[in-house]
Amino acid sequence: MVEQKTGTVVHKKLVSETLMRFRLMPEPDNRFPDYDEGQYIALRRDDCKLTRKTGVAPDGKPVYEPDLDPWGRQTIGSVTHSYSVASAPAETAEHGWLEFFVALEYGVHGLPGRLSEALFGMSKETSCEVTYHDRITGNFTLSARAEDAKSVLFIGTGTGVAPFVSMVKELHARGDGGDDRRYTLLHTNRTAPELGYHDTLFEIEAAGRFDFMYVPTVSRPSEHAAVDKRIGQGRASNVLRHIFDLPTTEEENQTSAGGDVARTAANIALERLVHPVLPSHLSPTAIRDRVDPAASVLLTCGNPVSTADIRSTAARRQIRFEMEEW
Numbered sequence: 001m002v003e004q005k006t007g008t009v010v011h012k013k014l015v016s017e018t019l020m021r022f023r024l025m026p027e028p029d030n031r032f033p034d035y036d037e038g039q040y041i042a043l044r045r046d047d048c049k050l051t052r053k054t055g056v057a058p059d060g061k062p063v064y065e066p067d068l069d070p071w072g073r074q075t076i077g078s079v080t081h082s083y084s085v086a087s088a089p090a091e092t093a094e095h096g097w098l099e100f101f102v103a104l105e106y107g108v109h110g111l112p113g114r115l116s117e118a119l120f121g122m123s124k125e126t127s128c129e130v131t132y133h134d135r136i137t138g139n140f141t142l143s144a145r146a147e148d149a150k151s152v153l154f155i156g157t158g159t160g161v162a163p164f165v166s167m168v169k170e171l172h173a174r175g176d177g178g179d180d181r182r183y184t185l186l187h188t189n190r191t192a193p194e195l196g197y198h199d200t201l202f203e204i205e206a207a208g209r210f211d212f213m214y215v216p217t218v219s220r221p222s223e224h225a226a227v228d229k230r231i232g233q234g235r236a237s238n239v240l241r242h243i244f245d246l247p248t249t250e251e252e253n254q255t256s257a258g259g260d261v262a263r264t265a266a267n268i269a270l271e272r273l274v275h276p277v278l279p280s281h282l283s284p285t286a287i288r289d290r291v292d293p294a295a296s297v298l299l300t301c302g303n304p305v306s307t308a309d310i311r312s313t314a315a316r317r318q319i320r321f322e323m324e325e326w
């Protein structure tokens with residue numbers, strides 16, 4: 001049985017209404033266990049609004065509804081989930097905290113996620129305490145997944161960038177010219193502010209302490225927002241296809257659609273497509289040249305739909321594929 005301890009959130013920053021970064025200090029007179037970049041820890045709050053399974057939807061997925069007490073109030077209790085550590089071990093050694101990048105989950109039926117809602121609700125009034133398992137674990141690490149590779153392509157979508165932020169920050173902290181691998185991070189979120197870590201990642205790239213290329217894109221570019229030309233456009237899966245000279249998923253679906261209904265759906269998807277565009281200073285060749293399929297590994301974490309498409313591109317271009325399952 002893993003020991004449970006109670007830490008305190010010392011820094012909480014809303015990146016958007018549904019995205020948050022926070023730092024957790026360990027229980028007083030304790031330190032967090034040593035960890036490797038890419039690992040995760042289990043967190044718990046005891047003030048979560050509970051749900052219960054009420055049936056199964058036509059698509060076979062379980063349906064959850066608020067769990068109500070006899071007076072019609074939603075029951076409150078504990079929920080524990082795993083979260084990837086977004087801080088680097090070097091930062092934890094220096095400051096003591098762990099950092100996390102968390103999304104406010106909304107289920108298929110519009111119910112807020114039990115634990116993520118409680119984490120977003122943390123305040124002095126509701127308490128900033130978070131219980132944690134005193135163990136940081138997982139094998140989504142460079143030593144376990146990227147051994148022997150000369151080039152590592154990270155693809156992080158949404159909060160799935162967290163393990164890569166930890167890895168990149170740690171490589172920067174250790175950067176002493178001794179690591180001759182090439183690291184490339186393709187990082188996508190809906191909007192530029194939601195990338196969450198782009199300022200730090202641009203700074204690390206500019207510092208040049210190891211061979212690192214940062215390729216951020218947004219999947220919902222706004223014509224009204226100021227355009228940062230260092231940030232490209234399109235979903236990570238389509239940007240990857242663009243880099244490797246493949247049509248987008250939507251274009252491919254349109255070509256293969258059989259029957260009127262499928263063709264109409266494919267046409268609508270194609271009309272709505274945000275075409276992949278790389279940051280203005282980069283070309284597909286510049287990135288492709290860094291990722292020789294025979295000597296590279298692609299590590300991805302995040303949105304499961306994107307991940308499935310990224311896996312298929314990796315297979316088509318014969319690049320070794322590794323993913324973190326959330």
Ligand SMILES: Cc1cc2nc3c(=O)[nH]c(=O)nc-3n(C[C@H](O)[C@H](O)[C@H](O)COP(=O)(O)OP(=O)(O)OC[C@H]3O[C@@H](n4cnc5c(N)ncnc54)[C@H](O)[C@@H]3O)c2cc1C
Binds near residue numbers: 040053083325
């Ligand atoms: C290794 C790992 C690392 C992760 N890292 C991160 C991270 O860095 N950042 C991040 O944001 N997330 C991360 N996650 C996801 C995270 O663990 C949670 O799953 C997520 O925050 C949603 O939790 P929730 O309690 O808010 O949602 P839940 O309430 O658990 O809802 C999520 C889904 O669970 C189902 N559900 C609802 N009620 C119940 C119930 N009573 N019983 C069972 N299922 C139910 C529904 O299908 C719902 O859509 C990670 C997951 C793993 C496995």
